[in-house]
Amino acid sequence: MDPILVLDKVSYQYPRSPQLVLRDISLQVGRGEFLGLIGPTGAGKSTLCLALNGIVPQFYGGRFFGRVAVAGLDSLEHPVSEMARHVGSVFQDPETQLISTSVENEIAFALENLCVPSEEIKARIPRVLAAVRLEGMERKHPHELSGGQKQRLAIAAALAMQPDLLVLDEPTSQLDPLGAQEVFAVVHELNRELGMTIVMASHAAEEMAEHADRVALLSAGRLVRIGTPAEVYGHPELLEERTLRPPQVARTFYLMQQRGVLVRDIPVRLRPALDALDTLSRDCRIDPPTTQQPPTQSGGALLSIRNLEYVYPDGTEALRDVSLDVGRGEYVLIVGQNGAGKTTLVKHFLGLLQPTSGTVAVGGTDVRQLSVSELARSIGYVAQNPNDQIFNSTVGDEVAFALRNLRCPLNEVEERTLAGLQAMGLVEQRHQHPLSLPQGDRTRIVIAAILAMRPEVLILDEPTTGQDFQGARFILDISRRLHQTGKTILVITHHLYLMPDYAGRVIVMGKGTILLDAPIRTAYHQVDLLRSTFLDPPQAVLLARHLSERVGQDIPLLTPREVADCVVCDSPEVQAP
């Protein structure tokens, strides 16, 4: 292997950090290789990415040990501006990393800094735009691009420098499924067709297993394991003890293994998993468990929409002919592509938008008769970015803010604030500034602040975006506890694999209309419909569909455990390939 990247015993400590963030990491990446970096939040993935072009330690300072070399250049001996020629970087946030006011200027920016002649810049722009499938968008403002297009533009800007190595730090974590698919497709093409060396940090287990040549698992700054996707993801216990999520196919076959089915090699990609399932379904009994549909809503509709149409002031038709009832105590999942109208829909319940035509009622009252603040007493809304919902100087004040607006007596404010803090495990942080706490804690602060109003309905809009698996589960577990106390829950998310344990009903939206409104077991198995709106069903559902076709019986399973449980091998000799 001809290594383009060499890390030799790299350790690093940020200036004000009490401990090392990277610990004794040694690895090599060959030219043309795709290395995936995985690990829980705080494992050191982003710091490692920043070390590859010298930003760590040259920009941040701190204590750095060991050696990083890219194309033979030591990251300590060459300035970042020189390292930038060899290492292209793409970051997590699509908004912050685009600095120019047009697509072509964004690509040109680094080249201008490197004093590349304008003729050469003009020649490179169409080439890199073609590589990321953004042809013809030269004059567009980054503001006009979708999230996926923005990330592809950032990749194009990095590619324009013709680097030896492309480093991507969680480039899809803030994107919708279509955007994520676009980015993975482009990165895959660059790697396979142009031979670009890739280092990519990501929580997207299924995609990493599909595209990476090797995967490096980081935990608490250490390199715990490095190997092919099968060598890393094929050991779900290794990942789960570090609160990471393996691909669903790997978890499914791991659970089968635990139940005594002899699975020689746990598949980590979908195609081999389907082949293995074929073998098992031939030699074993498929005994699907009896599945129960969630109980249908009792009582009248709490939220009701009739023939809703909404047109934005610029003329964009966001919703058309939407009719919907949500009953008291339901847990509803709303899914769909960005621009499908999900957030526009729920903003009507909150009074933030008024229907162009049609009616929206909450508890039987037309929302036109209620102000936003009045509606907020019965409907709590947690938006995606907690930072935009925090505006007080202590955690306690943040939670108490709504109660003061509701003119609650002082002792009640104190009592409900304390209850909210306790429910979210934030009592110890009550005197701290909310923005001094980690992102996960900030989301909990916002939820505590909303819950203090004791709303009957809670709407969570993309609560899992930007969270790792543990963080996402933590928030959803809160929603389940609230649901169990009788609250009505609406969740908007792109992460379908997270929701079978929580939601009972799914509303699929596309192009401003409701494409499907069905119980989760029905909705998740409408594979073609979901794919038509760029939603990929969880791998466990695809395995269940495959089994259904094999045995000629509908098997509406949703989770790896359900699929694993329905394969019963009486003979211990039976082996999956």
Add this chain to the structure above:
Amino acid sequence: MSKLGLQSVGRQSLFTRLDFRSKLVMVAVISILAFVWESPIAGTALALSVITACLLAGVKWSYLKWVIQLTMPFFILLILTHGFWNTTQVKLLTSREVLRPLFTVPRNWWLIGGASMSVEGVLYAINVISKMLTLVLVVPLAVFTTDLNNMIVAMVRARLPYKLVFIFSSTLRFFPLLFEEVQSIVEAQRLRGLAVEKMGPLQRVRVYARVAVPLILGAMARSQQLEVVLQSRAFTGSPDRTYLHQSTLQSVDYAVMALSAILLVLAAALYVGWGVGKFSWLL
């Protein structure tokens, strides 16, 4: 994009064809005239000319109306303060001992009973208002008719320091994001029971003041991320760099700059020689 964001006109005109440097010269001359002229007639004519030019260039009337509506409270305040109380300066400018009363407040009114609004005071207020309007509206005339990239290159060619130009372009890039953040935070406050719609102006100001801290902290976090991005794009702040776009002055640019200079000289001569543009001109 919000009204506070950068807009661009959809129509091709003389203004869109001009180089930003020639527009800067034109803006400078118009601004000097607006500052110097005290005549409400000349000032109003100048403001109306700028409004007409804006409309001809394709700046939307809805935008102009929004600007005028936004500044209207200040204009009313100016008319009241100058009309009632700016007597000394106006007497000096008109060389009159007594000002012509427009109307007088009845004597039995509390605090302001007996106060008289003068014709000259109101005319002076009109002059100040026209100055403000000219200065405010000449900016979109130049900025909205210029492609931002050309603006940046033109500023560099005009020998402005590159770091300054970069700060300017970054501000234009990130300002809409900042404005969206403000809206999100105010929305979050409303969703926590804050009845903004029932508040008076002072209470609303307090709501916006509360937005400042998270906004500044957010901007600081973003600026650090931005620094990392800039480093990874080989940015050093050095003016020693190349540019994708070039900026060259055409004959029409030279013509506009020459006409602007002639207008300035002519206005200065008329002002000094014949009092054209002075407060008392044609009054």
